[in-house]
Amino acid sequence: MPASALPASAVSAWAVAVLRGFGQVAFLRSAACGLLFAAALFAADWHYGAYGLLGCAAATAVAHALGLGGGAAAGVADAVDAVDAVESGLYGYNGCLAALACAVLLDPDRPATVAVAVLGAAVTVVLSAALGALLGPRRLPVLTAPFCLVATAVTVAAPGFRRLWPDPAAPAAALPAPAAGPGALTWDQLWHGFLADFGQVFLLPQWYCGLLVLAGLLAASRTAALTACAGSAIALLTAWALGAPGEQVGQGLYGYNGVLTALALCGACLPPGARSGAYALLGAAAATVLTPALGAIAAPSGGHAFTWPFVLTTLPFLAAVPAIPRLRPAQEPARS
Template sequence: MKLSSTGLVRDEVGADTSGPVMRALGLIDTILRGVGQVMLQNNSYAGLLFLVGVFYNSALFGIGVLVGTLASTLTARLLGADRAQIRDGLFGFNGALVAVGILYFLHPGLLTWVCVVVAAACSSVLMAAMLNLLRAWKLPVLTAPFVFTTLCVFLATARFGRLHSTELLPSAGLPQGATVEGVVTGSTLLHGLFSGVAQVFFQASPVTGLLFLAGLLVSSRLGFVAAIAGSLIGALVAWGMGAAEAAIFSGAFGFNSVLTAIALGSVFLRPNMASLAYAALATAVTPLAYAAVSALLEPVGMPAMTLPFVLVVWVFVLAIPVFPRLKAS
């Protein structure tokens, strides 16, 4: 192992990892990279700032992120997954989101924590399955394992009397026509801008959002700009379409757009004028996808989470080969 500009240490094939201190540092680096990969950043410094941001808002969620990332990472190690992918945090980030999602939508208790560990471990199995499945289409897995794993857990609560949902889990019912609620002000948009970034980890805190942005700035200036633009575009589109002021204020329409903007604006495409316009279009479409997916899942009382981001990015990535002005990274 040796020092790296992207993390605490960099584990390389053939490096001496026999010492307990080096193994511990390697595990910490891998866990932090897993946290960073929630926003597509293979950078343990970014992961550390993301973790600090979560702990700032909630110690419960911070512990959950650590437990979920550790459980999913160790599962991948135990099953012999590719060492480089584990090291880069690719088997950690879905576990982190699974943990915080379960703790957000279910009342915390011993059984809930057992579900966190088991579901985070299962997210690594699903990650491996989807890596294998989507390889033929050259599609990234993104947060799909998190979405599908947590949806299964939430749906199962209807048949298990010892798992209790919070009031934050949507109430099942047919979608109702929306009306414009509240007055959107500059304060609404500013609060929603930073909260939209924080909501990637289910945190409705502008300070947490600022810490997340600091982590992105450490890792990627382009990713930092993309996150700000994504959250702002999400809020403005939601405002223009008549979303409730409270939803814009809390960042509910921003976090999927943040992830879409980072993915297409700084990760999967080489930056040029065409790719930036393409990323902006995908980012603007994402709040519409969020509204549509939320309405689709409302009859069964399930949250959309990051499914809109996954669907939009999959469609736009699949279309890249048809457009010669776009170059995949």
């Protein structure tokens, strides 16, 4: 049915669900936040914005078509205030990131890239439901694991398809090797890196894109924005203390997993507070250390760690919470 034949309220609800999918990348059910996140993608390249919208819309449509509206039935770890999970963007954010990865890593002008982006977004819905069914009973969220699985598969498989990768003999561009000696960050690298940490959540190294992402966090929650800033700061401190190369730190390649980990462990999956805040900073530092390790493991396919460090740090930290008397989980996890 063409959009003109649909009630205005239905079109509006659909647009809000897609924008909430953008916001759920940072655990926020906010269309205003999602709008600023989408603006950050368009500020980097119109292809990125278009692919992000396409992936989020495709994933949302597939989730609706599969009847994954109810939280418990969909394998989501508890319904969110009985609000429809699809309308909350819980099935859209991984699709957004998966499609965006296709635009960033492949040629966005190729029809084959568009097809893979839509397919990848659809697959993230199935993976979200499957992982939700496995992790939900343990009160563990899916996070961005579906995106990581799809993006890693696309990165490894793309050179085998001529319509995706024109030169099968050419490997993906690997990240530069760390420089020898202690890291010495310049002022420009420091402030660029602080803002780029937010942009790299969406695979964007531009500082002004990170500024728009930070603005989106502020539009939804000042607490979330402050938590994310603390995660970025501790990631920068950790990277500097361990001698990370300043150029990569300035591009946000070491800090974005710290931002996501801090958001998850203080506010999203655990109630905000001094204890959970300290726990979140510990997790952010651990995710920062894990980032180059996973990048080195992925070096043959381009060295893309994606948000694996965030996922592989946050899940054990959350699994340990029941054994830590001074911490307690939030009453309802923020998302699948």
